[in-house]
Amino acid sequence: MTEPLRVRGGRLAIVLTGLGLGGVQRTMLTLAGGLLERGVEVDLVVPRAEGPFLEAVPEGARLVALGSRLARLPWIRSRKRRRSLASTGALAAYLRGERPVLALAASHYVNLSLVWARRRAGVPVRVAISQRTALSRAIENAGFPFRRRPLLQAMVRRGYPMADAITAVSDGVAEDLARVSGIPRDSIATLPNPLRMEEVELGAAAPVPHPWLSDDAVPVCVALGRLAPQKDLPTLLRAMVQVRRRRPVRLLVLGEGRERARLEQMVEELDLAEDVALPGYVENPFAWLARARLFILSSSYEGLPGALVQALACGCPVVSTDCPSGPREILEEGKLGALVPVGDPTAMAGAIDAALETPPDRAPLRRRALDFAREPVVDAWLAWLEGVAA
Numbered sequence: 001m002t003e004p005l006r007v008r009g010g011r012l013a014i015v016l017t018g019l020g021l022g023g024v025q026r027t028m029l030t031l032a033g034g035l036l037e038r039g040v041e042v043d044l045v046v047p048r049a050e051g052p053f054l055e056a057v058p059e060g061a062r063l064v065a066l067g068s069r070l071a072r073l074p075w076i077r078s079r080k081r082r083r084s085l086a087s088t089g090a091l092a093a094y095l096r097g098e099r100p101v102l103a104l105a106a107s108h109y110v111n112l113s114l115v116w117a118r119r120r121a122g123v124p125v126r127v128a129i130s131q132r133t134a135l136s137r138a139i140e141n142a143g144f145p146f147r148r149r150p151l152l153q154a155m156v157r158r159g160y161p162m163a164d165a166i167t168a169v170s171d172g173v174a175e176d177l178a179r180v181s182g183i184p185r186d187s188i189a190t191l192p193n194p195l196r197m198e199e200v201e202l203g204a205a206a207p208v209p210h211p212w213l214s215d216d217a218v219p220v221c222v223a224l225g226r227l228a229p230q231k232d233l234p235t236l237l238r239a240m241v242q243v244r245r246r247r248p249v250r251l252l253v254l255g256e257g258r259e260r261a262r263l264e265q266m267v268e269e270l271d272l273a274e275d276v277a278l279p280g281y282v283e284n285p286f287a288w289l290a291r292a293r294l295f296i297l298s299s300s301y302e303g304l305p306g307a308l309v310q311a312l313a314c315g316c317p318v319v320s321t322d323c324p325s326g327p328r329e330i331l332e333e334g335k336l337g338a339l340v341p342v343g344d345p346t347a348m349a350g351a352i353d354a355a356l357e358t359p360p361d362r363a364p365l366r367r368r369a370l371d372f373a374r375e376p377v378v379d380a381w382l383a384w385l386e387g388v389a390a
Contacts, residue, residue: 011041011062012385013100015091017084017110019051021256021281022226023306024132026053027193028106033058034194034378035385045094045103047083052281064098066090084109091117095125102389106130108138112155115162128388129160130191131168134176134324137301156181165388167191169304172325189384192304194377195369200313203286210252210279210288218248219293219356222316224285224307227257227278229300232321235345236298237266240276242349247356249275251296254288256281289314294355300342302326312336313369315362319351336360336368 014032019025032042042061049065057063068090084107095103095117103125105114111129118127139152160166160181167189168174178185212220221240225231233253243249253263253276260278267276282288285307289295295311297320304326311318312330318337320327331337337360338351 011043011098011100013043013045013064013094013098013103015045015103015105015110015114017107018046018048019053019057021052023193024106025051026056027306029053029056029058030194030196030374031378031381032061034374035382036060038378038382040382040385043098043100045091047087047090064094066094084113088113088117088120092120095121096123099123100125102126102128102385104128104130104385107132108135108152108156111163112159115159119162126164126389127162128165128167128385129163131166131173131177131188131303133303134173134301135180136176137324139180153180165189165384167384169193170326170329172329173303176324191381191384192372192377193306193309194374194381195306195309195313195372196374197313197370200286200310200369203284204290204314206284206287208287208291209282209284210277212250212252212277213288213291218250220250220252220291221294221296221352222252222254222288222292222311223296223298224254224289224310225297225299225305227253227255227259227263229259230302231255231259232298232300232343233259233263234266235343235348236296237263237270237272237276238345239298239348239352240272241270242346243352243356244272244275246353249352249356251276252288252292253278254280254282254285285310286314289316292316293359294319294352296348296352297321297327298348299323304330309369309372312365313372315366317355317360317362317365319348319355321348330368332368336365 014028016028036042036058043064044061045064047066049063066087068087091113103114105111114127118125168177169192171190174188174190208214240251267273289311295316295318297305297308299321301323308330320339321342322328322339323342340347340351
């Protein structure tokens with residue numbers, strides 16, 4: 001099955017922004033492990049060989065640190081997008097020297113870096129790129145002048161068509177990319193992220209990780225993800241204020257990020273300190289999700305939220321924003337969990353209250369998660385990659 005990648009004497013290079021915490025890194029490492037098991041030779045190419053996921057690099061993968069001098073500058077190395085763009089020259093040197101059969105990138109700035117690096121290298125390496133989030137929402141960024149990244153759309157329109165193949169993690173992301181970039185929708189494949197179900201089962205059976213999860217008298221909700229503006233956790237905290245007026249409830253927010261100080265201040269200001277905790281990043285979220293009464297996703301935008309799939313795999317009921325993109329597809333138009341408007345704490349509070357009052361059957365949730373199981377998803381990725389490499 002892997003012959004098209006192997007007979008041409010090369011390797012598959014998976015290019016990432018790094019090995020820091022994040023859903024893209026986790027899922028691409030899972031994909032790399034599945035491809036290695038199928039006999040594909042894999043290089044994991046990163047700006048620096050450091051980060052929390054360094055220990056998660058699958059056995060058999062060759063880790064390549066580009067080591068760009070420009071990417072080491074303090075004001076560049078602190079941001080993923082800057083590191084990726086600053087590593088373009090070093091990535092071109094890697095392509096020129098190693099000549100992988102195919103290079104695959106994931107997330108928009110490293111996608112751009114890869115297509116530019118291939119052009120700069122001037123070598124016949126096939127290039128595939130994967131869009132991980134709704135690009136239109138990434139362009140609309142409050143931290144930039146005029147609340148937009150003014151150059152990102154122009155760079156995508158110019159750079160993405162240079163790739164040999166493009167995939168997206170959900171139909172919503174693919175449709176959004178087609179609108180923003182002008183690339184025909186039928187030339188963008190949809191391939192989801194893989195989830196290791198055996199990891200879910202083992203993790204869910206681990207000891208109780210927090211004392212609140214041993215107290216059945218008060219329901220515990222869990223949120224999971226980076227503490228970043230995209231996750232819109234302030235809306236969730238405001239929703240919890242309303243829910244607490246009607247019933248006892250607790251919230252555990254699992255994750256780490258630059259919004260921690262702001263969120264901790266909000267918890268104090270909203271008088272939630274007794275019932276809301278931020279334990280930080282956890283290696284095994286499944287032990288928490290398996291014992292939670294409810295999982296809540298409050299994001300303003302996503303791609304295919306892995307935390308939502310992880311919750312379903314644990315049989316945990318969910319409430320999610322109807323954000324672009326992914327939750328509506330995962331939850332089958334709301335059949336498997338409530339979908340609420342983005343940024344609406346009152347609607348979210350109502351959905352949380354209803355889910356706690358009348359919990360759904362957990363069996364359909366687990367069945368839906370099987371659609372994202374690693375084995376069939378990796379097989380689909382491999383078939384697509386073989387087509388690109390041929």
